[in-house]
Amino acid sequence: MPEILVQYQAEIVRSIGETFVMVGVSILAAILVGLPVGTLLFLCRKGSVLENRFIFSTLNLLVNIIRSFPFLLLVVFLIPFTRIIIGTAIGTAAATVPLAIIAIAHYSRLVEQSLLDVPKGVIEAAISMGATVRQVIFKFLYVEARSGLVLGLTTSIISFISYSTIMGVVGGGGIGDFAIRYGYQQFKTELMMYMIIIMVIFVQLIQFTGTTIARRIDKR
Amino acid sequence: MIKLHQLSKKYEKFEAIQSVSLTVNKGEIHGIIGASGAGKSTLLRLMNLLEMPDAGEVEVDGQTLTKLKSRELRQARKSIGMIFQHFNLVANKTVYENVLVSLELSNVLRKERPGRVMECLRFVGLESLMEKYPAQLSGGQKQRVAIARALANKPKVLLCDEPTSSLDPNTTAEVLGVLENVNKSLGVTIVIVSHEMDVIKSICTKVTVMANGKVFETLATTPQGIQTIDNHPQYFVDQLKKDKMDHA
Numbered sequence: 127m128p129e130i131l132v133q134y135q136a137e138i139v140r141s142i143g144e145t146f147v148m149v150g151v152s153i154l155a156a157i158l159v160g161l162p163v164g165t166l167l168f169l170c171r172k173g174s175v176l177e178n179r180f181i182f183s184t185l186n187l188l189v190n191i192i193r194s195f196p197f198l199l200l201v202v203f204l205i206p207f208t209r210i211i212i213g214t215a216i217g218t219a220a221a222t223v224p225l226a227i228i229a230i231a232h233y234s235r236l237v238e239q240s241l242l243d244v245p246k247g248v249i250e251a252a253i254s255m256g257a258t259v260r261q262v263i264f265k266f267l268y269v270e271a272r273s274g275l276v277l278g279l280t281t282s283i284i285s286f287i288s289y290s291t292i293m294g295v296v297g298g299g300g301i302g303d304f305a306i307r308y309g310y311q312q313f314k315t316e317l318m319m320y321m322i323i324i325m326v327i328f329v330q331l332i333q334f335t336g337t338t339i340a341r342r343i344d345k346r
Numbered sequence: 347m348i349k350l351h352q353l354s355k356k357y358e359k360f361e362a363i364q365s366v367s368l369t370v371n372k373g374e375i376h377g378i379i380g381a382s383g384a385g386k387s388t389l390l391r392l393m394n395l396l397e398m399p400d401a402g403e404v405e406v407d408g409q410t411l412t413k414l415k416s417r418e419l420r421q422a423r424k425s426i427g428m429i430f431q432h433f434n435l436v437a438n439k440t441v442y443e444n445v446l447v448s449l450e451l452s453n454v455l456r457k458e459r460p461g462r463v464m465e466c467l468r469f470v471g472l473e474s475l476m477e478k479y480p481a482q483l484s485g486g487q488k489q490r491v492a493i494a495r496a497l498a499n500k501p502k503v504l505l506c507d508e509p510t511s512s513l514d515p516n517t518t519a520e521v522l523g524v525l526e527n528v529n530k531s532l533g534v535t536i537v538i539v540s541h542e543m544d545v546i547k548s549i550c551t552k553v554t555v556m557a558n559g560k561v562f563e564t565l566a567t568t569p570q571g572i573q574t575i576d577n578h579p580q581y582f583v584d585q586l587k588k589d590k591m592d593h594a
């Protein structure tokens with residue numbers, strides 16, 4: 127192993143851990159909140175099963191607003207909110223708040239898109255069989271859209287890694303922050319290159335895994 | 347079995363169905379034919395309230411669907427099967443799972459489900475393809491899976507919207523044969539919408555002709571039998587030679 131990596135081993139391991147926490151929380155938020163929000167966006171649109179103009183417009187507007195913020199500004203803008211939830215606006219835990227929020231907005235849009243790809247006729251068949259909305263979602267929509275949902279999550283996770291790299295501004299740490307502080311600000315270009323290589327490997331692994339799973343579960 | 351009473355349905359300002367009354371008797375194979383845009387599909391979709399009427403009543407098997415609460419309507423729909431021109435199977439479910447899902451929606455006991463699924467697949471002659479996915483099947487086979495799925499809950503009525511319109515003549519005959527069998531041996535009342543005269547003539551015992559959102563006429567008919575086309579190459583040769591002779 128290159129000497130410089132050995133020298134900074136402890137910091138590197140800690141940074142990777144911080145990135146995992148930030149990206150992990152983003153993934154959880156995407157699945158636990160983004161998926162339902164995206165599903166609601168789909169179900170509440172005009173002509174859909176739960177058509178509801180108020181819910182649709184409200185969610186649609188919220189998602190658009192969050193996504194149109196330059197992320198750095200969103201982080202700063204959310205500081206008071208973060209302080210209420212976490213008790214502090216500084217550190218890795220605090221960094222997860224804006225990340226979770228952008229994750230929800232990001233993934234919910236992709237969920238909505240995947241569900242729109244499900245043929246209308248399949249939903250109609252489900253309703254003609256007497257399915258409840260819940261059954262339409264779990265036994266038809268998610269089954270039919272599953273590869274799109276996985277690919278969307280893959281794309282999202284890669285964006286989350288990218289978002290997490292700037293969380294140094296609120297002391298969130300992570301590999302990106304490490305690369306900037308040591309590699310860029312202290313002119314250790316070699317160290318920065320290694321950090322970039324680590325990120326590239328992560329992204330490749332995630333993309334490969336996502337694409338493979340999506341292909342395996344797609345029987346269309 | 348089905349009674350439509352002065353049904354009307356508008357899309358924006360356009361009156362797709364204009365005060366239609368129609369009775370479908372128990373045991374019938376009732377055809378609905380008419381030009382494209384006549385309102386056939388809309389009328390069929392009103393029979394299980396896939397479309398809500400603006401006025402009028404829909405009665406199926408003694409129940410007035412238009413008066414039911416949504417929970418009761420879902421229950422009623424379980425005894426009204428429906429099949430579609432484009433099959434509408436779940437592409438990510440196997441043939442077996444596609445039929446199973448309709449039992450999962452009802453309260454059929456878990457341990458009774460596999461037997462019931464196989465019974466339905468056997469009825470349409472597809473038990474050997476139970477592990478396949480829809481993408482691996484021919485059009486006729488897909489429609490037979492859809493029929494098996496519609497039969498799983500032992501419906502009293504089967505609504506068919508252009509069930510053979512995306513099939514070639516051979517598979518059309520295959521699907522019509524299954525539908526006739528559903529009617530004859532299971533006693534299911536069938537309503538079949540089609541723009542193809544041959545299809546309507548082959549199996550229907552009563553036919554409603556529609557035009558411009560209204561019933562033009564309803565008449566009793568004698569099923570002419572299903573035209574089967576011999577796949578043997580000599581058949582095609584014979585047909586071609588026959589034409590030549592006719593002209594000579």
Ligand SMILES: Nc1ncnc2c1ncn2[C@@H]1O[C@H](COP(=O)(O)OP(=O)(O)O)[C@@H](O)[C@H]1O
Nearest residue numbers: 357358362380381382383384385386387388389
């Ligand atoms: N969802 C809809 N929105 C607007 N117009 C519709 C809709 N469904 C059907 N129509 C119109 O209603 C008329 C009847 O349609 P349809 O019942 O599908 O005819 P058919 O099945 O006889 O070809 C057509 O003119 C069609 O354009």
Ligand SMILES: [Mg+2]
Nearest residue numbers: 386387388508
């Ligand atoms: Mg039609």
